[in-house]
Amino acid sequence: MDEFSNIDNELPGLLQKLLCGEALTEKEWQLLEDWKERSAANKALYNSLGDPAAVKQMLSTWHGIEKNSEFNKQRGMDRISELAGDRPPIKIRLLQRPLVRYAAAGLLLLGTGAYLWQTNRGGKEGAISQRQAAVIAPIAPGKDGAVLTLADGSTVVLDSLGNGVVAQQGGAQVMLQNGQLAYAGSADGEVAYNTISTPKGRQFRLQLPDGTRVWLNAASSVRYPVTFSGNERRVQLEGEAYFEIAKNANMPFRVAVGDATEVEVLGTSFNIKAYKNESVIKTTLLDGAVRLNAYRQSQLLAPGQQAEVRPAAAQLSLTGHADLDKVMAWKNGLFNFDDATLGEVMRELERWYDIEVTYAKGIPAATFGGEINKQNTLQDVLQILEKSNVHFRLEQGRKLVVIP
Amino acid sequence: MPANTLYEENELLTRIADGDAAIYPYLHDTYYSSLVYFSLNITQNQQQSEDIAVDTLVKLWQLPTRFESAGKLRGYLFTLARNASLNYLKHQKVRAQSEQEISETEVLVDSRAEALVVESDLMRIIYQEIARLPQAYREVVELLYIEGMPSAEAAEKLGISMDNLRQRKGRAIKELKTELVRKGLNEVLLSLIFF
Structure with a gap:
């Protein structure tokens, strides 16, 4: 023709x-x-x-x-990939920003050059197929935001509010300042409790009525009175938070975790990781002194020490000196996957990217190392992890399938 | 949308002959819309024509061929699309065309082939001009001119006032080179004044 x-x-x-x-x-x-x-x-x-x-x-x-052009372009490319072989070719995208950034605090990456490695597996090259990479929009990292539940049970979404007074609780004002919640004035009469909770994909900072600062990781909540009174300051934690306790020798600060664990604070900063889907509750002391009480056992922590509570075994144990960089990575805007199992890594990603992770054939026995900036999209993070011979498939509805 | 990468003709033809998958996006950007446009003129069915265009481009990987020139490549692609489109008509039972009608269609299609290819290439050029406008102006051209949306509805959809819409339209007209599109937009402007 x-x-x-x-x-x-x-x-x-x-x-x-x-x-x-x-x-x-x-x-x-x-x-x-x-x-x-x-x-x-x-x-x-x-x-x-x-x-x-x-x-x-x-x-x-x-x-x-x-x-419909882009849609059909993808269709055509998929068909060519099928023609070429069973698996679509690996497409390495050039990223505008560095995947791995050193934390502001000057955390050092382990290893030279290879910032991520896998210790116990070899295997073939992994790939997120072009189809999945293109069809599913990039899953953005989590950001600041939380839900405040007031004493009467009403809720305020704090994601989108600007600076100012968010609510009145008795005589106290609840204020939002640059994304951080704070209390001013004191309520009298009956003790009112507020709860701050972060869903998956959100983190939040707040200042409790006594001046104590709390950094709340994703999928976590802290319940506290609007005004501390009596002879102790007591809050309830689910999930993970880092505390910097305001000193008050007359009123010890206590964090209750789960049913049987309590951290008694003697003026200090510490991190508690107590997610219900993790098997251990880890308390790490950065500065000062805390006492851990669980299952009729008690353990005093010195700075840098970490203790674990295993609810399943009703057991409290001191694990010695913790890797503080690793413990505090989340607060510094990083994932730290040093010696982390695949299961641990995936649970972190679930919380931060608000995804559901399933395993096609059980959880592959892999351990990781290294740090990744939490501001990367999920796809960027997966691309790094794939270098360690784990494979992923992203499906619609924020579902991630781990394939061996 | 045009591909960012431009290939030397020879490199293009070599990579097609080699079955290089990386060249596919470029070929899609260059030929896809024209192939659909051409096929649509025969089939009157966009879904069908999209399938035909994709099939046509994929065929280059099913039967890797070394073409003498980019012109030959284009000839091959449009010929495939022509045949597939006519085939579609033949298999369309609803229309129940007689053999004679089909052969008449064939003749008609072939007599219009050159005009259709030129028409689609011209549309590509004009459309690219619109696509290059800043987004605020491009949206106005697409809604008011190409999609023919009433101006009040367009203003609401864009979340802007009628005044703002009028301003953006004025700017779009200034930015466009193609007189006919400018005229078309201008006519929409008139109806705006009476709102």
Whole structure:
């Protein structure tokens, strides 16, 4: 069908010049004339270009085609991948920002060059297929935000509010300042409790009525009185939080975790990781002193020490000196996967990216190392993890399947 | 949308002959819309024509071929699309065309082939001009001119006032080179004044 091959490439451009009201050269006019005379259809097209309604109709048709173009481009690429073999080729995207960033605190990456490695597995190259990478929009990292539950049970979503007074609780004002919740004034009468909770994909900072600062990780909550009174300051924690306790020797600070664990604070900063889907409750002391009480056992922590409570075994044990960088990575905007199992890594990702993780064939026995910036999209993080021979499939509805 | 990468003709043809998958996005950007446009003129069914265009491009990987020139490549693609489109008509039972009608259609299609390819290439050029406008202006052109949405509805959809819409339209007209599109937009402007 040579009628297609011999079409002059210049003609569409010439017609466009004409439509723009530009002058044509003698030679160009001649070319146009020849084309017009070549067929009735050419001439009809030429004539219809003088009719705005006809051009509009043509453009509208083109517009309708362009709308589905990207979708069909992907379809075509998928089919070519299928032709090429069982698995679509690996597509390494160039990222605008570095995948791994050193934390502001100057945390050092382990290893040189390879910032992530796997200790116990070899295997074939992993790949998120092009189809999945393209069909599913990038899953953004978590951000600041929380839900405040007031004493009367009403809730305030703190994600989108600007600075100012969020609520009145008795005589106390609840204020939002640059994304951090704080209390001013004191309520009298009956003790009112507020709860701050973060869903998956959110973290939040708040200042308790006594001045204690709390950093709440994703999928966590802390319940506290609007005004501390009596002879102790007592809060209830679920999930993970880092505390910097305001000193008050007359009123010890106590964090209750689960049913049987309590951290008694003697003026200090510490991190508690107590997610219900983790088998241990880890308390790590950064500064000062805390006493851990659980199952009729008691343990005093010195700075840098970590203790674990295993509810299943009703057991409390000191695990010695903790890797503080690892414990505090979340607060510093990092994932730290040093010696983490795949299960631990996935639970972190679930909380931060608000996804559900399932395993196609059990949990592969893999351990990881290294740090990753929490501001990466999920896909970016998965790409790093895939270098350690774990494979993933992202499905619609924020579902991530781990394939061996 | 045009691909960002431009290939030398020879490199393009070599990579097609090699079955290089990385060249597919470029080929799609270059030919897909024109193939659909062309096929749609025959089938009158966009879904069908989209399938035909994809099939046509994928065929280059099913039967790797070394083409003499980009012109030959284009000829091959449009010929495949032409045949598939006519085939679709033949298998369309609803329309129950007689053999004679089909052959008449064939003749008609072939007599219009050149005009159709030129028309689709021209549309690509004009559309690219609109696509290059800043987003605020492009949206106005797409809604008011191409989609023919009433101006009040367009203003609401964009969440802007009628005044703002009028301003954006004015800017879009200034930015566009194609007189016919400018005229078309201008006509929409008139109806706005009476709102």
